Each structure stands twice: as structure tokens, then as C-alpha cells.
Amino acid sequence: MTPLRRIAVIGNSLPRRCGIATFTTDLQQAISTSRPTLETCIVAITDHGQTYDYPKAVALQIQDNKIEEYIRAADFLNAGRFDTVCLQHEFGIFGGEAGGHVLELLSRLTMPVVTTFHTVLANPTAAQRAVMERIVDASSKVVVMANKGRELLRSVYQVPDDKIEVIAHGIPDVALVAPDAAKARLGFDGKSIILTFGLLSPNKGIEVMIDAMPSILKRRADALYVVLGATHPNLVRDQGEAYRNRLMRRVRELGVEDHVVFLDRFVDLPTLLEFISMCDVYVTPYLNEAQMTSGTLAYSFGLGKPVVSTPYWHARELLANGRGVLVPFGDATAIGSKIAELLTDDVRRQAMCRRAYAVSRTMTWERTAEHYMSVFESASQGHWLKVIAPSNTGVPELRSPAAPEMQISHFLSMCDDTGLFQHAVHSVPDRSHGYCVDDNARAMLLACALNSPGEQPLSEVLTARFAAFVQHAWNPDTGRFRNFMGFNRTWLEASGSEDSHARTLWALGETARSDATPSRRQWAAALFAEALSAVETFRSPRAWAFTLLGLGAYCAVAPDDLHAQEIRHSLADRLMSCLASVETPDWVWFEEGLAYDNARLPQALMMTGAATQTPEYVQAGLRSLRWLMMRQTTPAGHFRPVGTAGFGELRQLPRAFDQQPVEATATIAACLTAWRADGDAEWKALATRAFTWFLGSNDLSVALVDPHTGSCRDGLHPDRANENRGGESVVCYLLGLAEIRQLARFNASLTKPAALRAMGA
Incomplete structure (x- = not known):
């Protein structure tokens, strides 16, 4: 296990005059001296209207009534790559009703949180209970200083016993002397x-x-x-x-x-x-x-x-x-x-x-610090592994409502006789932004996914419409797909981006393998082969990854296409080179920053490695996805996709917002690919956790989807959900749902008697 290097303690700090300030200061000093290489600091809560001459150990202060400073503190801690945060909690020291402002900080942290409760109320108000429960959810471990605290956490707040640690209040180690x-x-x-x-x-x-x-x-x-x-x-x-x-x-x-x-x-x-x-x-x-x-x-x-x-x-x-x-x-x-x-x-x-x-x-503070360090190390080690508990069948249980019924009425409302609209105003299609090949390619992928057993396929007319859009997007003069089209059916560019071209190749590859119509499968394979060569000059790692995902399907139906096989290895080797040139023990990634559709990169390597029997591809994909999942998991254990606010930042921990459905969908697919690659059921649970982001297991506890219509909001802002429900969002949700429903059917099959499984019942 990697030793802890940086720990931050959040609480009041001396010279502020209160017991929490004394405790926070003493605890920080004690853990600082417990390990010679450990860096520690205090994030001090300052009562409004007051100023203090804080010591150097205080790296940042938060005015208790300024919610923006809690958010700034989360950014500071995330950017500082702290291994663990230790929160000192007392209702009265934080701003907001029942001290609720601190939730703005906790909800954004990417490292595990260990919370020390200095007060546990037996009869909390509704507001106090709500804040307390959310702090517990955000914490990997909670600490109390008396067994009565453990008893109340279990009986009043239903905190699992294995989440609670009792650590005595520290004391100075001095000699016993007469007075x-x-x-x-x-x-x-x-x-x-x-x-x-x-x-x-x-x-x-x-x-x-x-x-x-x-x-x-x-x-x-x-x-x-x-x-x-x-x-x-x-x-x-x-x-x-x-x-x-x-x-x-x-x-x-x-x-x-x-x-x-x-x-x-x-x-x-x-x-x-x-x-x-x-x-x-x-x-x-x-x-x-x-x-x-x-x-x-x-x-x-x-x-x-x-x-x-x-x-x-x-x-x-x-x-x-x-x-x-x-x-x-x-x-x-x-x-x-x-x-x-x-x-x-x-x-x-x-x-x-x-x-x-x-x-x-x-x-003594020395013993107390050792106990806290043990808790910190336990929280850090188990941080990204906090997943849905396994059932007695040995596989992670997929509980309702994790797999709703497949409803596509909103998806259908977003389509016209040209294809899938890009955007919506609330749930109403927005014609002013027209269409794009990106979203229509995703719609083709959805059509393929709904051809799997247990789902209702899209109508032939609708599937043909998406294929027609892709065909019309092909520009043989440039050898590239166009991307954006106005509502008047006029193309807005001669060639689209590398990523949109590659995503279209991915959809064509899947259509060549999975479409219900033999003629359309042939069309897709032919257009894939014609459009593939352009990728050889591409420089975008995501374009390489999308193409590899398409090649996984295409090469299964065209195994004799040697040119495709060569490009497949070439693109995988490029991703491997990127990883080798950028990777460090702390940054196991292909690029200097995180952006969109991140999980597709490790997914493409794992899928390619499994198909070509190249173990180093698989191992690189598993390693990088595991690193990514650690950064997409909150202290409370729920999924937090990489936020758009951090796109372009170099070697920084991801920002929490804005969060978009495309990241959750990519993560679901990548985790299930990892499960198929190495057989570890942990990946299935992680995929399920990413899917529950859509259902409300997220930073705002807000459901993104309407299960009755299948609509999906465009994402999460820091304070609310985006009420618009565009084409990309609905297709991403439905693609993720299709994967989770397929997983649920697999899990259910494991619980049947062997005789029924043998008959395919």
C-alpha cells in the first residue's frame, strides 16, 4: 500500500478560542509527528466578523458564512492531491442551517473523508438529522470519542458498525507529579x-x-x-x-x-x-x-x-x-x-x-495519532472499492430501481424524418441547433444495443433514418464525415472533427456486426472500410479509441481485412505510447489532463487486447481505468464523473462540475469490458454504481432521468440539474440502461437451477 503523504484537518484552529480549535491543532501536530515524511495542514473555519493570526500550519481559512469559500476549499484540497481529509464536526462551527454549508465542501472532494463527531445528538431536529446523514454518507469512516457515540450513530442514524471508530480524546504525555x-x-x-x-x-x-x-x-x-x-x-x-x-x-x-x-x-x-x-x-x-x-x-x-x-x-x-x-x-x-x-x-x-x-x-496524543493514521490508511485503501454489497450468489446484487424498463418515448420525440436533433429546450426539441453526425451515430449504436435479447428493437424506419443520415454525412471528396447540419438540411462544414469521424466509424462497425438487416450490415461494413484510412493521420487519442471500438466489431465480421488489422494494432500501440510517455505513479493516464469520454480510452485498449490476445493492452487498460475510477469516486462512495470545468487543466484532480451523462455511459461500458477481461466481479458493481448516477446517487441526490419517458437531463451544475434534455443525453442514458439491463439478465441467469440454465430458460 502506498504510504500516505498529505493529510488535511478541517476544523477551528488556535488562536481561535474554543475546544474544537484546541483539538484540531493538537490532532494536526500529533499526526504530523507520527510519520517523518507526512505533510499536514489545517483548513480553518473562521467565525464571521473575526480575524485570527493563524500559524503556518493553517494553509487556508473559510469564513463560516460564505458558501463560495467552502467550494474554494474543496478545489484547494483536490488540487493539492491530499490523500485524506479529517473533518472535525460540531453543528455550530459551520454556516447555514444546522451547519449545512460544509456539505458544499464535502460533496466536491475526491479523496476519502474521515469525520470526527464531537457531538452526536440523540434527538436531532429534522435539519440536523439531514446534515448529519449526508456527512456520514460523505465519510469513509466516522470517529467518536465515547462508546455512547457509537451507540447513537447505530441506533439513531443507522450508521453501519464497521464504519464507526471509537478513538479516545488525545492527552499530553507528561509525568505524574505531586501538585x-x-x-x-x-x-x-x-x-x-x-x-x-x-x-x-x-x-x-x-x-x-x-x-x-x-x-x-x-x-x-x-x-x-x-x-x-x-x-x-x-x-x-x-x-x-x-x-x-x-x-x-x-x-x-x-x-x-x-x-x-x-x-x-x-x-x-x-x-x-x-x-x-x-x-x-x-x-x-x-x-x-x-x-x-x-x-x-x-x-x-x-x-x-x-x-x-x-x-x-x-x-x-x-x-x-x-x-x-x-x-x-x-x-x-x-x-x-x-x-x-x-x-x-x-x-x-x-x-x-x-x-x-x-x-x-x-x-496520549502519540497513541491517538497512531489510531487515526490507521483509520486514514484503511479509508484510503478502501476508498475506490466502496461498492454495492455482493449478494449471496457471489455477484454484486443489482437492486431495483437500478434497471428500469426501457422507455423510448422521449427519444422518439427528439427525432424527425432527417434524424436525431442535437438539443432540446427542457423536453422540447430545439430545431435552431439542427443535427450532428455524432448523435446520429450514437443513435445507430442504440439501435444495435436494442437488438439484444430481452429488448424491443427500434423500428426499421427509424434505424434506416439514422443510417441515411450517416450516409449523407459521408463526403467522398474529403474522405471524411461531415458533422453539423442545420435544420434546413444544409451542411455547415465540409469535414467534421476527428472524434466525430471516429465515433461514426464505431457506429458503422457495430452496425456491420449487429444490425437486424443483412443489407444494412453490408452497407455499414463497406462504408467503414472506405472511411477507415483517414484515421491513420489522426492525432486525437479519443479518435483512436472510438475507431478501435469500431474495429472490434468490424474485424469480427471481416477477419480477412488485413489493412484493418494493421490499423488496429497501430492505433492500440499509439495509445500505449501515450500512456508510457505520460504515466507516473500518481498519474496513470494517456494525456496530461482529463477531458470527456475518458473511460473509452482504457475500454478500447482492453477490448483490443482481448480480441488480439495482447495481454499488455489489457493490463494497461485495467490499470488506467482503475486509476480513473479512483478519481471518479466520492468519499461517500458514489460516482462523480469528471466535470467539464476541469477540461484542459494539466495533471490536476478532476473538477466536480459540470457533470454530463456521456461520462457515466462511457464508464459503465468500460467497467463491464474490464469485468469481461479479468473476471473480477468488482467491475460489475462499479458499472452499476456509475449507472445509479442517473437515478440520483450523485452529488446533488437528484435523479437525471424520467423513467416513464426515458428522458435524461443534460447534466449536473453545482446547484441544480440542467433541465434541458437533448439528443446526446437521452441516447447516453438509454445506452447505459441497455448495458445494465443486459448485466441484470446475466446476474439473474446465475441464480437459476443448472437444469434451467442448460435449457436456456
């Missing part, structure tokens, strides 16, 4: 110190602990309660210091002002460790049990401090079995009694110190 020296350094010598630290807010229960102080002082007159931490910035923004002032007023009312100290500071790590070291008892009197994670609890426990806490989820697990002391929520009498007991029982208190320290050695 006296630190007390002296900090000016608290001779006091029995009770400590709470963290950002001050009403849910922390500080007022309960203040109310407990008179009872503690009756048994330990030297007790001092130190409240270390600045007021939460959000609270300051909304209410100023009203909460802190109420607490101080309560201290004065109880007459304990000499025994409660408020230190309004957000301290750095060394200072924090010094304060924890000096305390005799640490207390977390939180008021709400739904506290999944507490960094303050983890740090204090990890330094071997006796902890008295209310039974919120994290504390209930960490302090179980006598590792700490749990008291009821809001019960000042109970908390005062338990703290006084510890402060007056040195033997018990010190035994609890030693036990907490020993238990916490598995929680």
Missing part, C-alpha cells in the same frame, strides 16, 4: 485546590460548584476553587460578561469570595498543564448529559487528577468502575460532599491519581 511545586510557582501554596477550566458558559454548571463551597469549607477550610478560562466568545458577543458577573455576585452572596478565584484567561498548553498539575481535585459540574466529548476532562484525567463530575456521557464512560466520582446533575450537596471526602482522604485521593494516570496511557 505542591506547581502550587508554589502559581502562588497557591498551602491551599487545597479544586479546579475547573475551559470556556465559561451557563451549561458548565459553575454556579452549582459555587453553591457547594460553603459545605466543603466546613470540612476543609483551606479549599480554593479556581475557575480558569475566558468567557465563551459567542456569549461575550451576545451578552457581554453578564454570566460571569452573575457568578461573581453569587460568590459574594455566599461569603466565599476568599475561596473562589476567577482567572479570565485563555491559556496556552504549557500554562494549562501547570494549572492542572497544581490541583488536588478536578471538577466538571456540567448540567447536560448530552456531552459526548470533554477535552478538559480528558486532559485532567490524563494528568492523573482525581475527578468529580456529573454523569454526562463522556464522564460516565471515562470515570466508570471507580476511576473517578460521579454525582447527580445540579446537586450542590452531593458534589460538595464528594469533593470534601477526597480532600480529607489523602490515601484515597492519591490512589485515584495513580489509577487515572495508568489507565490514561492509551490516550
